[in-house]
Amino acid sequence: MIDLKQLRENPEHVQARLKTRGEFDLTPILELDRQQRELEVERSQLQARSNEIGKRVGQKMKSGAKPDDPEIQSLRDEGNDVKAKLSELEPQEKDLKAQLEAILLTIPNVPSDTTPLGKNEDENVEVKRWGDEYLPKNSDILPHWEIGETLGILNFERSARIAQSRFVTLIGAGAALERALIQLMLDKQIAAGYTEISPPYLVNTASLTASGQLPKFADESFKCDRDDLWLTPTAEVPVTSFHRDEVLSSDELPKHYCAYTPCFRREAGSYGRDTRGLIRLHQFNKVELYKFVHPDTSEAEHQTLLRDAEAILQALKLPYRVIELCTGDLGFSSTKTYDLEVWLPSSGKYREISSCSNCKDFQARRGNIRFKEAGKKGTQFVHTLNGSGLAIGRTMSAILENYQQPDGTVQIPDVLQPYLGRDVL
């Protein structure tokens, strides 16, 4: 949620920054805010009078006055008048607040001043490339789903029978490979200082709202209608809400978490795209990195988060590049995002395998996640950051393709061999 106070004080600036990612009209917000505060003043004055009346009646009664004492009678009458007025104002104010909140929840985060300007993904900026020396030499590389089906480790047809299209079943060494990758990634991130958590995979509406998936992107998540529960689209959701409505102490910060979870996405509106393989499934696994940090450190923490995600690709010797998203391509909650894109030789393209974002106080505000500095008055919102470290399915497809041998077998990256107990598929 954007900072209403900041918007009030500096509407032009906020408006201008938001404009770099699309059209958002903030004037209704300012107008509702003005009306709401006006009502609030009036209401709280009435409330004050009502409290005073209540107090006076109490004093009178205590000093022995009868309930039918004329002064008590007249105070009661006034109390009733005040109550009548309040019962008009209160719902009005509530309604304004609800309207304001509803609009605010649909406004995306304000891009960082350092985020490159641009309309869409074509204007993203390549920051670096890594691992050119590991680019596969052979030219006749099959797509990973063909490799996987030939090896008998992936099955899409039966998965459609079990569930639908865009699901996969892993068999034998395929299942083991996935498990090995999860273990490798968790081990590495834990060694890098992240605390592993394994959260619920069903999350409530408040949790999805806190991290920014709701209210705007309801179509993207699977919902269990009877229970106000949703299948989590990313571990970012449960981990954000792990500390929802908490006041942390500043010396607990930063908090670094990693979480392995399945992720469920409806992929509405992408029917034609990536219909084959492991790239775009309704269910996939991911190891997520997540940080709750002091605002002063969030930019530095963003860089180390990126490095921690990159370390996995480097360990697996998978060629990749780092892209910085431009303002027009930024995710809803993010102020600044780096995508890691891994080389997929069958399509001759780099494909997103991780997205590392600094959400600053946007999610903290929605989730009411604050911290208190000893000796300082009041509380501040933490900054939150998240990034994949990494998406498992996409990592598997990258391994199958980049490590494919001319004879159709697949070499296992050195670092993964001890986890898998074999060096070739």
Next chain:
RNA sequence: GGAGAGGUGGCAGAGUGGUCGAAUGCGCUCGACUUGAAAUCGAGUGUACCGAAAGGUACCGAGGGUUCGAAUCCCUCCCUCUCCGCCA
């Protein structure tokens, strides 16, 4: 799923209609005493919103209601605990 008990400040725990944002204890902060510490004594110690400030308002699980006045009474919901049932 059935029956019962309960949700109060950082924690423990009082408060069953009146000046209660809330006793008391612990904790924490500052000060005194002490060579230092412990113990003891004194003062302080929630958050949010509105306001330039003075100050005001709200918050005792959440939402509604009764009342001049609700932590306290009524209704609905959520959560926790105990017993029974079911189950990995």
